[in-house]
Amino acid sequence: xxxxxxxxxxxxxxxxxxxxxxxxxxxxxxxxxxxxxxxxxxxxxxxxxxxxxxxxxxxxxxxxxxxxxxxxxxxxxxxxxxxxxxxxxxxxxxxxxxxxxxxxxxxxxxxxxxxxxxxxxxxxxxxxxxxxxx
Amino acid sequence: xxxxxxxxxxxxxxxxxxxxxxxxxxxxxxxxxxxxxxxxxxxxxxxxxxxxxxxxxxxxxxxxxxxxxxxxxxxxxxxxxxxxxxxxxxxxxxxxxxxxxxxxxxxxxxxxxxxxxxxxxxxxxxxxxxxxxxxxxxxxxxxxxxxxxxxxxxxxxxxxxxxxxxxxxxxxxxxxxxxxxxxxxxx
Numbered sequence: 284x285x286x287x288x289x290x291x292x293x294x295x296x297x298x299x300x301x302x303x304x305x306x307x308x309x310x311x312x313x314x315x316x317x318x319x320x321x322x323x324x325x326x327x328x329x330x331x332x333x334x335x336x337x338x339x340x341x342x343x344x345x346x347x348x349x350x351x352x353x354x355x356x357x358x359x360x361x362x363x364x365x366x367x368x369x370x371x372x373x374x375x376x377x378x379x380x381x382x383x384x385x386x387x388x389x390x391x392x393x394x395x396x397x398x399x400x401x402x403x404x405x406x407x408x409x410x411x412x413x414x415x416x417x
Numbered sequence: 418x419x420x421x422x423x424x425x426x427x428x429x430x431x432x433x434x435x436x437x438x439x440x441x442x443x444x445x446x447x448x449x450x451x452x453x454x455x456x457x458x459x460x461x462x463x464x465x466x467x468x469x470x471x472x473x474x475x476x477x478x479x480x481x482x483x484x485x486x487x488x489x490x491x492x493x494x495x496x497x498x499x500x501x502x503x504x505x506x507x508x509x510x511x512x513x514x515x516x517x518x519x520x521x522x523x524x525x526x527x528x529x530x531x532x533x534x535x536x537x538x539x540x541x542x543x544x545x546x547x548x549x550x551x552x553x554x555x556x557x558x559x560x561x562x563x564x565x566x567x568x569x570x571x572x573x574x575x576x577x578x579x580x581x582x583x584x585x586x587x588x589x590x591x592x593x594x595x596x597x598x599x600x601x602x603x604x
Contacts (some may be wrong), residue, residue, distance in 0.1 A: 295593075297562065305536070307434050318433065321454040326425045328461050329424050330421050332461065
């Protein structure tokens with residue numbers, strides 16, 4: 284195929300694409316409506332993203348590598364939950380529990396190791412007492 | 418960074434061609450709309466912060482990937498459907514190729530003056546021939562001649578070498594010329 288034939292083919296290609304352009308302009312109304320709606324949704328999404336992004340912060344990195352940050356945050360959260368599970372925070376005693384505790388203190392029913400629990404001491408608002416005479 | 422207005426104008430400019438592009442490949446109106454919607458959403462979700470000059474190339478790349486994804490999903494779906502229903506009616510298995518684009522195009526339009534009908538028939542024949550091309554040749558033709566990308570840009574969108582783009586483009590134009598000549602349309 285010589286240069287002239289190639290040039291002729293190129294010219295034909297241009298004519299065909301001109302016809303395709305006409306076809307693209309002449310779409311049915313329901314198709315145009317669907318395309319318009321899709322464009323509107325996409326532009327709304329773009330507007331939300333553009334406004335939600337403050338300039339010069341780490342959020343830009345988060346958006347480009349969300350998977351990495353989410354994985355790290357999840358790992359830290361799970362580690363924190365595991366750590367808290369190992370050493371639970373002391374729970375405050377209810378009034379009924381305090382009453383029962385007082386009764387047991389007066390009747391001597393508490394085991395000795397209870398008196399080693401500093402949270403119990405602070406709960407009863409009792410200072411540590413030296414049990415031996417100095 | 419592209420502004421909201423720039424994104425809107427860009428999408429308004431490409432949406433029709435993108436739909437036709439998808440329709441030639443997929444041969445289904447609703448699937449073509451889905452592909453275009455996916456492409457638009459991916460563009461704004463991942464590349465809304467890019468300059469507006471980069472959006473055409475990015476969108477074409479996304480559109481091509483969306484079309485390929487559609488075929489991959491269809492292949493997987495067909496595999497499982499065939500696996501589950503071996504006694505299915507054979508008539509259901511063979512989708513029409515493209516009596517569709519031309520026929521579907523005709524269905525939407527009401528008859529007009531003789532010249533308009535002739536132009537529409539001319540267009541339908543070109544679209545039919547285009548839809549019958551192998552996928553890579555059609556992609557190369559549409560990107561090079563319809564979208565106006567140069568060889569390097571087309572190679573980047575298609576994920577192949579520039580030599581391959583030239584080969585696919587040439588074969589596409591040649592094949593179209595032969596098909597249309599047989600139908601009485603002189604190239």
